[in-house]
């Protein structure tokens with residue numbers, strides 16, 4: 001009987017024990033198939049980008065924090081103290097987090113224009129949606145070398161565009177212009193070279209066709225709540 | 229002096245299978261050409277129009293960023309093309325071989341150091357073997373299109389070998405596998421040219 005109780009207890013508690021041991025930082029599945037964003041983002045680029053680049057950032061990040069108290073910290077907490085961390089955590093932590101956000105900023109049958117409060121905020125900050133697109137694309141073309149372009153909600157409730165080098169992002173305390181990122185675009189060459197080669201501008205034009213404005217709207221509203 | 233866009237010293241497919249023809253063609257006719265055009269446009273806006281790239285790099289931190297980025301891109305790629313040859317590979321000889329052995333222990337140890345510099349450069353950039361003012365050798369890497377001739381560079385010197393590790397240099401053939409590209413590069417290094425550069429600096 002004692003033995004049976006022990007076995008039953010073990011069976012019942014095992015899932016909880018396992019859950020407790022799960023890492024805080026997980027490598028999320030890609031929210032759509034590799035070919036879902038064709039013809040704008042090609043299947044091979046998506047596969048290599050997610051399964052090689054993104055996975056390597058995640059694995060390297062996990063290796064860099066293994067056995068340290070950073071393992072239990074959220075990415076937001078880490079980025080807020082970025083300057084106190086080693087370069088490997090900044091580069092790979094940024095690469096891990098940025099790509100996960102990037103996948104969510106895109107979807108098949110995306111595109112169009114934002115609506116509601118987000119549309120109003122874009123108008124207020126940039127004049128019109130087209131002006132916003134122009135400024136965002138411009139920031140992407142002007143980023144020399146590898147990096148990202150961001151639409152960011154500032155502490156003052158206003159939106160702004162910024163670009164970052166390598167895998168940095170606007171949550172990092174190493175950035176001059178900080179805030180809550182709500183939309184992003186990877187302009188590393190690996191993000192577009194197989195299909196667009198040196199034509200980064202064409203990649204950025206194509207990107208608008210897969211933008212996931214519902215997701216951006218959600219991040220915008222969450223950001224406003226956090227600001228208040 | 230008028231700035232000239234240099235000829236590629238061999239055919240686009242000459243470095244196959246180590247560097248593929250399409251990469252060479254896009255790299256030279258698009259990337260390198262764009263750096264050249266943008267540099268020519270940017271330097272016109274300064275009082276250094278007509279100066280040599282070496283003179284410009286020596287005070288690049290006082291010049292507009294496009295001069296640094298595109299001037300670097302122009303110079304670095306020219307040096308890169310000349311550092312490779314269809315009949316390349318093997319090991320250096322002469323005084324350069326002696327200097328490499330003296331500084332790094334062996335050619336293999338030097339390669340490991342250079343490979344590490346190239347592989348660990350995060351983002352876009354270059355790996356370099358250069359000769360410092362005291363004539364000693366130095367392996368390092370730079371971000372984007374910076375190079376060891378630039379006045380604000382941490383390991384200043386005259387580059388004699390450069391390897392482009394921007395993703396555009398290898399992505400079509402090697403994708404995320406930068407180390408494979410670096411390995412392939414050793415098969416096309418034009419050591420006689422690198423040796424000549426070294427000897428002209430130390431003499």
Ligand SMILES: [Fe+2]
Pocket residue numbers: 049053099186188190191
């Ligand atoms: Fe990426």
Ligand SMILES: [Fe+2]
Pocket residue numbers: 255259305392394396397
């Ligand atoms: Fe290049």
